Amino acid sequence: MKKKLTSRYVATVTAPGPKRLEVYDQTLSGFGLRVSLAGRKTWFCSPRVDGRVRRLTIGTYPALSLADARQKAQEQLRNAQLGLEPEPKADTxxxxxxxxxxxxxxxxxxxxxxxxxxxxxxxxxxxxxxxxxxxxxxxxxxxxxxxxxxxxxxxxxxxxxxxxxxxxxxxRGMIDANPIAGLKTPRKPVARDRVLSDRELEAVWSAADKDAYPFGPLVQVLILTAQRRAEVGEMRWSEIDFETSTWTIPAGRAKNGIAHDVPLSPAVLDILQNVPRFAGSNFVFTTTGTTPVSGFGRLKERLDREVGFSDWWFHDLRRTAASGMARIGVAPHVIEKVLNHKTGVISGVAAVYNRYSYADEKREALEKWAMTVNSSAKNACERSHQYLTSKDSKGVLTPCAAN
Missing domain, CATH: 1.10.150 (DNA polymerase; domain 1)
Incomplete structure (x- = not known):
C-alpha cells in the first residue's frame, strides 16, 4: 500500500487485520511504516544493495517522529546509492x-x-x-x-x-546468550485455595442471572459444568450433542490436550436452549458471531459491584464446584474425571491401564451439583421474598431470577 505519510495519518492509522499493515511513503520511495495488529508502529526503509533489496528498521513511533524517521531513511537510501554499506540495526x-x-x-x-x-x-x-x-x-x-x-x-x-x-x-541467532538464564523467579507463588461460600455462590449466580447474554449465561454454565473459563468461553455448537446431552471439548482446546466429554445436566441444557444464536456462527457465547466472547475483566467488575466482594477469580468457581461435589458425596476420582485432570487420584500405572470414562458417574455428579446449586438459588430467592414482604407496605414481591 502506498500513501503520502502525514503526521495525522501516522498518529491515527491502525492495522485492519488479519495481518499487519505496511504503508510505503509516496514522498520518499523506499521509506515506510509498519503497523502491527497490537498497534505498534515501526519505521523502515528498503535500500537496494548489490542488486538486492534489504529491509532496515529505523525506529518506532512516537519515539521517532515522521520528520526524523524520513530523514534517517533518506540517509540510508543515499548511502546505498553511493555504494556504502547500510548500518545494520538489530530488531527491538x-x-x-x-x-x-x-x-x-x-x-x-x-x-x-x-x-x-x-x-x-x-x-x-x-x-x-x-x-x-x-x-x-x-x-x-x-x-x-x-x-x-x-x-x-x-x-x-x-x-x-x-x-x-x-x-x-x-x-535464531539474534542474540548470543539469554540474559536471564538462571534467574530465579521473583517470588514463590502462593497456591490459591479460594472456595466461595454458599451465600457467595448464590450472589454470583443471581448477579449472572441479571447480566445479559452472553456473559450471564456463560457464568452460570461455568458454575454448573466446573470447566475452565477459556473452554466454556470458546464453546461451539458443533461440540454439543443435544440427543445425548453431551458437550465434547476437543483435544485442541482442552488445556491438557485430552479430549473431554462433559455431560450436560438439564439445568445447563435449559440455559443453552434459551440463548440466542448468531446466524452462521458456531460460537455459543459471542458478541460478533465471528469470534468467541471477550471482555472478562469488565464482566468481573460488574459482578463484583453486584455481589459486594471482589476477592475471587472465575477459576475459583471451578474449585468451588469441585469442593461442592465432594461435599455432597461424589467420589474424588469422579471429580477428577469431571475436571479432566491428568493426575491425582488416578495416576501412575493406574492411569495407564484405567481407560474407563466414568461417563455415568460424571453425569450423576454434575446433575447432583446442578440440583444443589438450583436449590441454593431458590433458598436465596425465598429469603429475599420474605425480607421484601416484611418491608413492603403494599405486600409486593420482587420477582426472583433463580432458575
Whole structure:
C-alpha cells in the first residue's frame, strides 16, 4: 500500500487485520511504516544493495517522529546509492514479540494469547531496546515493577514467557546468550485455595442471572459444568450433542490436550436452549458471531459491584464446584474425571491401564451439583421474598431470577 505519510495519518492509522499493515511513503520511495495488529508502529526503509533489496528498521513511533524517521531513511537510501554499506540495526524487543508469537507461540501453545498479553503488557518498557542490548538488570527492573504493582504470580508468568522468547532468539541467532538464564523467579507463588461460600455462590449466580447474554449465561454454565473459563468461553455448537446431552471439548482446546466429554445436566441444557444464536456462527457465547466472547475483566467488575466482594477469580468457581461435589458425596476420582485432570487420584500405572470414562458417574455428579446449586438459588430467592414482604407496605414481591 502506498500513501503520502502525514503526521495525522501516522498518529491515527491502525492495522485492519488479519495481518499487519505496511504503508510505503509516496514522498520518499523506499521509506515506510509498519503497523502491527497490537498497534505498534515501526519505521523502515528498503535500500537496494548489490542488486538486492534489504529491509532496515529505523525506529518506532512516537519515539521517532515522521520528520526524523524520513530523514534517517533518506540517509540510508543515499548511502546505498553511493555504494556504502547500510548500518545494520538489530530488531527491538517490540519488533521481535510479534515474530515470536506468530512463528513460535501460535503453532505450539494453545495458550498463546496469554503469552502475547503478558509480553505486550508487562515488557512494553523495553520495546524500544534492541534485542541484543537487553541486559539482565533491565529485565530485573521490569520484574520488580510487576511485583510492586501486581502479584508474584504475574511476575513469575511474565518471566517465564520472556525467558522462552529470549531462548527462541538464541536459537535464531539474534542474540548470543539469554540474559536471564538462571534467574530465579521473583517470588514463590502462593497456591490459591479460594472456595466461595454458599451465600457467595448464590450472589454470583443471581448477579449472572441479571447480566445479559452472553456473559450471564456463560457464568452460570461455568458454575454448573466446573470447566475452565477459556473452554466454556470458546464453546461451539458443533461440540454439543443435544440427543445425548453431551458437550465434547476437543483435544485442541482442552488445556491438557485430552479430549473431554462433559455431560450436560438439564439445568445447563435449559440455559443453552434459551440463548440466542448468531446466524452462521458456531460460537455459543459471542458478541460478533465471528469470534468467541471477550471482555472478562469488565464482566468481573460488574459482578463484583453486584455481589459486594471482589476477592475471587472465575477459576475459583471451578474449585468451588469441585469442593461442592465432594461435599455432597461424589467420589474424588469422579471429580477428577469431571475436571479432566491428568493426575491425582488416578495416576501412575493406574492411569495407564484405567481407560474407563466414568461417563455415568460424571453425569450423576454434575446433575447432583446442578440440583444443589438450583436449590441454593431458590433458598436465596425465598429469603429475599420474605425480607421484601416484611418491608413492603403494599405486600409486593420482587420477582426472583433463580432458575
Amino acid at each position: 524487543l517490540g519488533d521481535v514479540v510479534p515474530q515470536f508469537v506468530e512463528l513460535y507461540a501460535k503453532p505450539r501453545n494453545r495458550g498463546w494469547r496469554t503469552q502475547e498479553r503478558l509480553l505486550m503488557h508487562h515488557w512494553k518498557p523495553l520495546f524500544d531496546v534492541p534485542i541484543d542490548q537487553i541486559k539482565r538488570a533491565d529485565a530485573v527492573r521490569v520484574l520488580d515493577s510487576i511485583v510492586a504493582s501486581a502479584s508474584a504470580g504475574s511476575a513469575n508468568n511474565a518471566m517465564a514467557v520472556f525467558k522462552k522468547l529470549m531462548n527462541w532468539c538464541v536459537d
